[in-house]
Amino acid sequence: MDIAHNFLGLKTLIASASMHIKTPEMAVFGLFFLVFVLVFFFLLIFWRYRLVFMLCVMLELCIVFITPFGVAFVMRHFLYPIKVSYTHFAPFVYTSGFSFDLTIRNLSKLEMKECMLTITPLRENPKQSLLITLQDTLLPLNAYTQVLAQPIKPKQSVRWSGIIDNYRYGERYSSVLDCH
Known part of the structure; x- marks a missing residue:
């Protein structure tokens, strides 16, 4: 019963959050995701070269941590100033x-x-x-x-x-x- 109640609360939270996300927000997030995927493919291509591999891993971690701040910055300064x-x-x-x-x-x-x-x-x-x-x-x-x-x-x-x-x-x- 408790798991079902928690799942229902999570479902309600996701539904209410998705009502506020519109096409411009999804496009900005999609651009960050495309850059993430591009760097990930470079990571797979150059996995034998340690320096390039480590650089790609560090870049991937930076992209993951910077994405929320980057999306907020683009939204505040470019899409909705x-x-x-x-x-x-x-x-x-x-x-x-x-x-x-x-x-x-x-x-x-x-x-x-x-x-x-x-x-x-x-x-x-x-x-x-x-x-x-x-x-x-x-x-x-x-x-x-x-x-x-x-x-x-x-x-x-x-x-x-x-x-x-x-x-x-x-x-x-x-x-x-x-x-x-």
């Missing part, structure tokens, strides 16, 4: 919450289906400690997200304002706005 103008973007002073008011301009030639704003609070780091910076990167505090499910046509601007409830942290935060 945006310009963001902030009118107001700060946590509340006397209550728990985070207020934002921004304008998003679609600079791409593709229509964006939704945008997601993620705000992650950072720990106090008065001495600029590397340990606290690594802790913020690897083990972040709660992330707060808001989703704008409004399509944005090419060269169109949309004003988005809202409040993120229960934000109880200080003035230090990092924010990421992803549109796809």
Whole structure:
């Protein structure tokens, strides 16, 4: 029973994730996969030559680890570039919450289906400690997200304002706005 329940949860997770993946994302991932296969064939061809073989193995490992970051970079800077103008973007002073008011301009030639704003609070780091910076990167505090499910046509601007409830942290935060 437990295995069937876990399998159903995994099936639901894969189905919900696949609904967000569109043709441009698949094309970018496919390009990275084609480069991986090309280097793999070089690895098979030159398996007798140790230097070339080891170089191909190292290149394969680099491609495997770089692919998620490369896909995100291509998506953010080439397929779906945006310009963001902030009118107001700060946590509340006397209550728990985070207020934002921004304008998003679609600079791409593709229509964006939704945008997601993620705000992650950072720990106090008065001495600029590397340990606290690594802790913020690897083990972040709660992330707060808001989703704008409004399509944005090419060269169109949309004003988005809202409040993120229960934000109880200080003035230090990092924010990421992803549109796809």
